[in-house]
Amino acid sequence: MAWDTIRPLVELRHIALMLKIAHSVLYVRLPVWKIWPGGVVYLADFIHKQRPDIRQEILDLALIEPGQRRARLRERLLDLRPDVVAFSWRNMQTFGPHPENDALEVVMSFDHSPILWRRAKATWDAIGIIWDYAAARLRNFGYLRLARRLLPDARLAVGGTAVSIFGKYVARKCPTDTVVVIGEGEQAMLSIVDGFTSPAGHHWYKDRSGNIAHSNADESFDLAQLTAVDFRYIESIFHGFREYLDGTIGVHTKRGCPFQCHFCLYNKIEGDRQRYRDPVEVAKEVETLSTVYGVKHIWFTDAQFCSTKRSTRHVEAILDEMIAREVKVRWTGYLRLNHLTRDIAAKMLMSGLESIDLSFTGTQEVIDSLTLGYDLEQQMAAFRLFKEAGYTDQQVKLYMPLNAPGETRQTLKATIERIHELYGLFGRDNVLPFIFFIGVQPDTPIERKLIAAGYLAADYNPLTLNPFVIKKLLYNPQPLGRMIGRAYLEAYESRGAADDYVGRATMEILEHQLATSEPGSGSGAPVVAAFNEA
Ligand code: B12
Numbered sequence: 321m322a323w324d325t326i327r328p329l330v331e332l333r334h335i336a337l338m339l340k341i342a343h344s345v346l347y348v349r350l351p352v353w354k355i356w357p358g359g360v361v362y363l364a365d366f367i368h369k370q371r372p373d374i375r376q377e378i379l380d381l382a383l384i385e386p387g388q389r390r391a392r393l394r395e396r397l398l399d400l401r402p403d404v405v406a407f408s409w410r411n412m413q414t415f416g417p418h419p420e421n422d423a424l425e426v427v428m429s430f431d432h433s434p435i436l437w438r439r440a441k442a443t444w445d446a447i448g449i450i451w452d453y454a455a456a457r458l459r460n461f462g463y464l465r466l467a468r469r470l471l472p473d474a475r476l477a478v479g480g481t482a483v484s485i486f487g488k489y490v491a492r493k494c495p496t497d498t499v500v501v502i503g504e505g506e507q508a509m510l511s512i513v514d515g516f517t518s519p520a521g522h523h524w525y526k527d528r529s530g531n532i533a534h535s536n537a538d539e540s541f542d543l544a545q546l547t548a549v550d551f552r553y554i555e556s557i558f559h560g561f562r563e564y565l566d567g568t569i570g571v572h573t574k575r576g577c578p579f580q581c582h583f584c585l586y587n588k589i590e591g592d593r594q595r596y597r598d599p600v601e602v603a604k605e606v607e608t609l610s611t612v613y614g615v616k617h618i619w620f621t622d623a624q625f626c627s628t629k630r631s632t633r634h635v636e637a638i639l640d641e642m643i644a645r646e647v648k649v650r651w652t653g654y655l656r657l658n659h660l661t662r663d664i665a666a667k668m669l670m671s672g673l674e675s676i677d678l679s680f681t682g683t684q685e686v687i688d689s690l691t692l693g694y695d696l697e698q699q700m701a702a703f704r705l706f707k708e709a710g711y712t713d714q715q716v717k718l719y720m721p722l723n724a725p726g727e728t729r730q731t732l733k734a735t736i737e738r739i740h741e742l743y744g745l746f747g748r749d750n751v752l753p754f755i756f757f758i759g760v761q762p763d764t765p766i767e768r769k770l771i772a773a774g775y776l777a778a779d780y781n782p783l784t785l786n787p788f789v790i791k792k793l794l795y796n797p798q799p800l801g802r803m804i805g806r807a808y809l810e811a812y813e814s815r816g817a818a819d820d821y822v823g824r825a826t827m828e829i830l831e832h833q834l835a836t837s838e839p840g841s842g843s844g845a846p847v848v849a850a851f852n853e854a
């Protein structure tokens with residue numbers, strides 16, 4: 321063969337080597353409490369549609385016994401020898417308030433229990449939780465280092481929500497030649513498999529010598545490109561796929577949130593501009609999950625499923641499609657009811673709304689102090705629209721930022737009154753008030769406010785292992801903190817005997833406290849008896 325004929329081929333090969341075009345990708349979902357790995361599924365599906373020749377595999381460490389995770393990762397790395405190892409890291413700070421989460425009970429006991437042995441036990445439990453928390457983080461970095469050691473030439477990438485929040489920290493701790501992707505991953509992954517030396521999107525890059533560079537970019541991926549997931553393909557590359565089908569599957573309909581609620585960083589993770597998937601593709605995805613795989617529960621994993629006027633119209637289009645296809649699923653997602661109409665409420669119910677999940681506080685003062693950007697009366701009117709539109713037995717889950725800045729005894733009482741209104745509307749058993757304190761998150765307005773007020777040190781570390789700082793990140797200050805904390809502990813203690821839901825019981829104990837105790841006093845009359853009678 322003449323040189324002129326082969327030269328372009330040689331050059332192409334040279335360019336390919338230089339660019340490290342990938343032929344194989346191993347996605348490693350780092351361990352979490354078992355939950356559908358939506359992020360890597362969308363990424364793998366997108367890369368497959370764009371570059372069908374690339375061989376991909378998903379290894380989900382959440383499905384593997386802790387003692388076997390390292391060995392399994394080693395085996396898949398050596399077996400597949402992927403050109404790219406893409407780690408997905410969802411949670412790094414799991415102390416976020418959750419009513420059934422031990423961490424909340426431990427903090428409450430430590431700070432507020434009047435019983436000495438409970439406080440001592442809480443101290444011991446706290447050490448255990450912090451140990452787990454630190455060890456999980458160290459183990460995850462260990463998995464990244466293992467990949468680098470076994471495959472010195474592979475390109476490593478790491479993304480996911482934890483990385484989107486703590487990217488700079490991850491970049492400092494990760495092995496060399498690793499791309500640390502902030503926010504959505506499609507464009508970045510595509511550029512990585514294409515071997516670009518400078519990946520697309522917002523990222524940090526630690527080069528082979530350990531130097532770290534930062535490249536900023538807005539979230540701009542066109543979500544119309546996210547067509548319905550090809551689950552047959554996903555099943556073929558993801559051995560654990562079927563293990564999730566009897567639970568709740570996350571489906572994405574849009575990204576971005578234009579609001580700026582004081583405690584929230586979803587608008588940082590997803591960007592502040594709402595971008596939408598095609599409603600037909602979303603409905604097709606849900607339909608396939610239901611009819612082919614028998615999935616019964618869907619969580620629409622958007623920052624907010626409906627919030628702005630435009631997004632509410634988008635939701636309506638999705639629901640219309642689901643109804644037209646007669647998809648039989650129960651679904652939910654975070655809802656704001658700003659633009660709800662009777663028609664949309666009816667469509668929500670008709671298409672399988674399982675629960676109404678939303679932030680709730682019962683006064684306009686606290687809504688405004690948290691810049692939640694909605695009107696309380698309008699929200700209450702929207703609840704009534706559900707009732708008029710044929711509500712049956714859907715749960716109403718109220719995520720209540722109790723004791724947020726601006727909370728007083730009066731606002732607490734007003735919130736309790738509103739909860740009673742909701743009990744009246746939907747039935748007491750269907751309304752679940754979640755005791756939800758504000759979790760202070762990095763780079764949010766509330767964090768800035770609390771630093772300015774001296775509550776947090778300006779140089780505090782959001783990933784600290786110091787229990788006293790961790791405790792502060794669950795914002796429940798005095799004077800109301802003790803009363804709420806003790807009500808919660810009492811509800812938690814007596815929940816079994818009273819056969820009641822802990823959040824509801826806490827609110828009832830608080831109601832009694834507020835009625836019987838003097839302003840300023842931390843405790844009040846004993847209330848277990850009153851609660852047990854409720
Ligand atoms: C929906 C949601 C839930 C739902 C999930 C429903 C379901 N069945 O899926 C529910 C309510 C159950 C839930 C629970 C919890 N959640 Co949550 N949740 C979310 C939310 C709003 C969306 C997550 C999601 O699924 N997005 C859609 C998928 C497609 O996107 P994604 O996973 O982010 O993936 C994209 C990118 O991250 C990136 N990417 C992902 N992996 C990789 C890998 C590489 C290599 C690359 C390049 C890119 C990349 O590309 C993907 C596509 O663009 C986020 C906040 C947010 N706005 O992101 C919080 C969030 C993830 N949750 C969080 C937490 C803490 C929890 C809980 C621990 C709360 C608690 N204390 O109980 C639990 C734990 C659940 C568990 N088992 O782990 C935190 C985690 C971060 C942190 N601070 O550590 C977040 C960020 C919220 C927050 N408070 O800041 N959650």
Ligand code: SF4
Pocket residue numbers: 577578579580581584585586587623624627656692
């Ligand atoms: S709490 Fe909801 S509406 Fe507010 S900024 Fe966060 S995602 Fe947006």
